[in-house]
Amino acid sequence: MTTYRMRKGAPLSDRILDFVIIVALLVATVVTLYPFLNVLALSFNDSTDSVRGGISIFPREFTWENYKVIFSFSGLATGFKISVLRTLVGTVLGLISSSMLAYTLARPDFQGRRFVSTFLAITMYVSAGLIPIYILIKDLHMMGTFAVYVLPGMISAFNVFVIRSFMDGIPYALQESAKIDGANDFTIYWRIILPMAKPALATIALFLAVTQWNTWFDTYLYNGSSDHLTTLQYELMKVLQSTSSGNNGDYRNSNMTQVMATVSPESVKMAITIFVTIPILLVYPFLQRYFVKGMTLGAVKG
Amino acid sequence: MKAITETGVPGSPPRTTSKWSRFWRIAFRNRYLYLMSLPFVAWVFLFNYYPLWGWLMAFQRFKPGKSIWEQKWVGFDQFKTLFQDDMFYQVLRNTLAMSVMGLVATFVVPIVFAIMMNEMKGMFFKRFVQTVSYLPHFVSWAVVTSIVTRMLSTDNGVVNDILMGLGFIHEPIQFMAKGNLFWGIVTVSDVWKETGWNAIIYLAAIAGIGPELYEAAKVDGASRLRQIWHITIPGIRTTIIILLIMQIGHLVSIGFEKQFLLGNNLVRDYSDVLDLYSLRYGLQMSRYSFGVAVNIFTSVVSLLLLFTANGIFKRFTKESVI
Numbered sequence: 024m025t026t027y028r029m030r031k032g033a034p035l036s037d038r039i040l041d042f043v044i045i046v047a048l049l050v051a052t053v054v055t056l057y058p059f060l061n062v063l064a065l066s067f068n069d070s071t072d073s074v075r076g077g078i079s080i081f082p083r084e085f086t087w088e089n090y091k092v093i094f095s096f097s098g099l100a101t102g103f104k105i106s107v108l109r110t111l112v113g114t115v116l117g118l119i120s121s122s123m124l125a126y127t128l129a130r131p132d133f134q135g136r137r138f139v140s141t142f143l144a145i146t147m148y149v150s151a152g153l154i155p156i157y158i159l160i161k162d163l164h165m166m167g168t169f170a171v172y173v174l175p176g177m178i179s180a181f182n183v184f185v186i187r188s189f190m191d192g193i194p195y196a197l198q199e200s201a202k203i204d205g206a207n208d209f210t211i212y213w214r215i216i217l218p219m220a221k222p223a224l225a226t227i228a229l230f231l232a233v234t235q236w237n238t239w240f241d242t243y244l245y246n247g248s249s250d251h252l253t254t255l256q257y258e259l260m261k262v263l264q265s266t267s268s269g270n271n272g273d274y275r276n277s278n279m280t281q282v283m284a285t286v287s288p289e290s291v292k293m294a295i296t297i298f299v300t301i302p303i304l305l306v307y308p309f310l311q312r313y314f315v316k317g318m319t320l321g322a323v324k325g
Numbered sequence: 326m327k328a329i330t331e332t333g334v335p336g337s338p339p340r341t342t343s344k345w346s347r348f349w350r351i352a353f354r355n356r357y358l359y360l361m362s363l364p365f366v367a368w369v370f371l372f373n374y375y376p377l378w379g380w381l382m383a384f385q386r387f388k389p390g391k392s393i394w395e396q397k398w399v400g401f402d403q404f405k406t407l408f409q410d411d412m413f414y415q416v417l418r419n420t421l422a423m424s425v426m427g428l429v430a431t432f433v434v435p436i437v438f439a440i441m442m443n444e445m446k447g448m449f450f451k452r453f454v455q456t457v458s459y460l461p462h463f464v465s466w467a468v469v470t471s472i473v474t475r476m477l478s479t480d481n482g483v484v485n486d487i488l489m490g491l492g493f494i495h496e497p498i499q500f501m502a503k504g505n506l507f508w509g510i511v512t513v514s515d516v517w518k519e520t521g522w523n524a525i526i527y528l529a530a531i532a533g534i535g536p537e538l539y540e541a542a543k544v545d546g547a548s549r550l551r552q553i554w555h556i557t558i559p560g561i562r563t564t565i566i567i568l569l570i571m572q573i574g575h576l577v578s579i580g581f582e583k584q585f586l587l588g589n590n591l592v593r594d595y596s597d598v599l600d601l602y603s604l605r606y607g608l609q610m611s612r613y614s615f616g617v618a619v620n621i622f623t624s625v626v627s628l629l630l631l632f633t634a635n636g637i638f639k640r641f642t643k644e645s646v647i
Binding site: 034036037040041044045047048051052054055056057058059061062065073074076077078079120123124126127128130132133134135139142143146148149150151152153154155156157158159174175176177178180207208209212233236237238239240256259260263289292293295296299300303304307308311315 | 348351352354355357358359360361362363365366368369370371372373374375376377378379380382438441442444445446450453454456457458459460461463464465466467468470471472473474475476480481483486517520521525529548549550574578582586600603604607608613616617619620621623624627628631
């Protein structure tokens, strides 16, 4: 009890704590990273060789074959195109609409402020549910269209509130001086507020883009029979469903079945998984400092 | 529209200062702001509020092709069918089990993770760990499913390899085919995916705790564990409670993405949740009315849970989260 307290260095309990923390975080990092590296290695490993097992984070018999095979699959090319397109369009539309709405909410002199805030906040807690929305989409004749990817989810209350909190922090005096110079509210928003809100916009752009890129459910529900509107995630999901245990392969794409004959389904799965993940890996480290800030902002105002 | 221009035109100041003329005057001054918000408000109304009309279907026997007013009204029949369906209780059990397990795990683990990160000294290692920890949040559930099934596979899956290597088991466990393991698999996948991300908020909250508290504790000879227990954890208590209440509101509406993707026919009894139930036994069987009844049940229970949690919170802190 007394012996270590006298010593100059940290008490023994603190040094044990340091050790435990480092070990725990190392384990956590390995557990997070290993699966990705393992899948990556398998995607570059010869399909028949992979079956022997023992691949960890390096391929044993390197090959591009798995990727060549998935690129020859037409669904994936279309899926890639549509996924990129919906990510771009969805992000731009979402950014413009949420930031514009957020700006009006950040204006202390706007009459509708309280009403619109409440109106939006309610949508965070009340949802009509799957079927009423499905019927709405059907009634709007949006089934089998590209619009269904980008329009219904364009405005999310959470995104608007994150941008609003950021704009609240921009000094109001800046806008007033612009006003004296004769700028209207839209000009102020476009010329002054938007450039200053870049950190918040970057965060929301990331959220929007990731959501757009990762969603498969709208394809499944609304565009399942329109092959020209398929998305990457939906293709991956179909491959997963067809190979998962207990499901008797309802994946009837002949093109894909042929493809599966040359390399094992498992290798195809690994290659598609990596292919779908790579764009995200390329983008997110650069935006890290923004989204950390954005998350914190969102939490304050909720 | 006419009234706006008449009362608001600069140079012709309104004579009366009644409430309405004041309102229109400000409204005219706000005209750009209205133009910038009303279209989007209408948008939100269309996609978030308007579908609530569809709830009427739950009291009908809806047949596609006719408008909602021409349907046959059946009162609470759909709900009676729902509450008499044994499968409904199974689905409700699965939903609650997975959401409670998820709630506890995705709360406790990120808090522990954030506290550990905060105690870490090496800056480089810290940044590396943090960057890696966010990674899984950004990949889709389809990718996570692909990864999880690979790791848990009976053919050279790393989990089975390790368990066999350590001699715990003698033949690979068929993880994905065992119903009683399904809840655990979903929870662990969730923790794997979201821990780093959920920890961001706690890390920010910890960063907001005044350093003088730690200084004082150090002077008093408190060990770091004691500092964590008496300063860090109380310091982030409010954050924890707020997030907890918001999460409780989503207890029954946990979505179904994970369950849809990770589940298969062999584990259906454990994997189907409320939303999947409304999808499979409502939408895909064209039993729209029945499906809507399930959706209403989900939404109403969510709201009740949210208000209850918020009410309890209010009683203790005199503050409201919603």
